[in-house]
Amino acid sequence: QKEVEQDPGPLSVPEGAIVSLNCTYSNSAFQYFMWYRQYSRKGPELLMYTYSSGNKEDGRFTAQVDKSSKYISLFIRDSQPSDSATYLCAILNRDDKIIFGKGTRLHILP
Amino acid sequence: DTGVSQNPRHKITKRGQNVTFRCDPISEHNRLYWYRQTLGQGPEFLTYFQNEAQLEKSRLLSDRFSAERPKGSFSTLEIQRTEQGDSAMYLCASSPSSRTDTQYFGPGTRLTVL
Numbered sequence: 001q002k003e004v005e006q007d008p009g010p011l012s013v014p015e016g017a018i019v020s021l022n023c024t025y026s027n028s029a030f031q032y033f034m035w036y037r038q039y040s041r042k043g044p045e046l047l048m049y050t051y052s053s054g055n056k057e058d059g060r061f062t063a064q065v066d067k068s069s070k071y072i073s074l075f076i077r078d079s080q081p082s083d084s085a086t087y088l089c090a091i092l093n094r095d096d097k098i099i100f101g102k103g104t105r106l107h108i109l110p
Numbered sequence: 111d112t113g114v115s116q117n118p119r120h121k122i123t124k125r126g127q128n129v130t131f132r133c134d135p136i137s138e139h140n141r142l143y144w145y146r147q148t149l150g151q152g153p154e155f156l157t158y159f160q161n162e163a164q165l166e167k168s169r170l171l172s173d174r175f176s177a178e179r180p181k182g183s184f185s186t187l188e189i190q191r192t193e194q195g196d197s198a199m200y201l202c203a204s205s206p207s208s209r210t211d212t213q214y215f216g217p218g219t220r221l222t223v224l
Contacts, residue, residue, distance in 0.1 A: 046213070
């Protein structure tokens with residue numbers, strides 16, 4: 001089983017909609033969870049960082065961790081065409097390595 | 111620009127040739143990482159440095175790959191005798207040693223092996 005699983009999409013939603021992106025992870029010992037955004041032909045950019053469980057909000061973005069189900073989510077409110085990108089979930093594993101999901105390609109339709 | 115920079119941004123080479131990429135991390139970051147990303151996949155860890163010491167190498171890093179960080183500042187990644195399977199985006203990231211969970215990525219070097 002891979003350490004992080006993520007549906008690659010693509011996911012297309014109309015502008016202004018709420019976007020929900022999700023990942024599952026395998027090891028309940030993981031404590032650090034990240035979301036990166038990657039525009040085409042660019043490097044990943046750290047978007048949100050969460051330690052342990054609960055919610056973290058930053059503007060239109062909310063990251064959520066449910067440790068009981070080993071599920072991490074990113075919600076984007078009032079989505080904009082500029083949010084169109086690939087979103088990568090990631091965890092910090094026991095060896096202090098960042099393990100990325102495959103990424104979900106998101107298209108916001110004007 | 112005080113972010114992570116990588117050169118070249120694109121490299122096209124013929125199979126069997128050697129290539130070298132450079133990464134300049136954020137100046138106060140003493141950890142530097144190399145990743146490889148292929149189409150439709152997330153970045154995969156290759157190796158990392160703490161200052162000038164190379165502390166870990168992934169099994170993905172065959173003996174044709176070598177990385178250096180001679181003065182604990184910039185790093186180079188060399189691929190010898192390139193193969194078509196080496197075609198990928200090579201990403202560099204850096205972090206302070208106290209915050210390995212927050213890595214800052216460069217724009218990557220896209221390698222195409224013909």
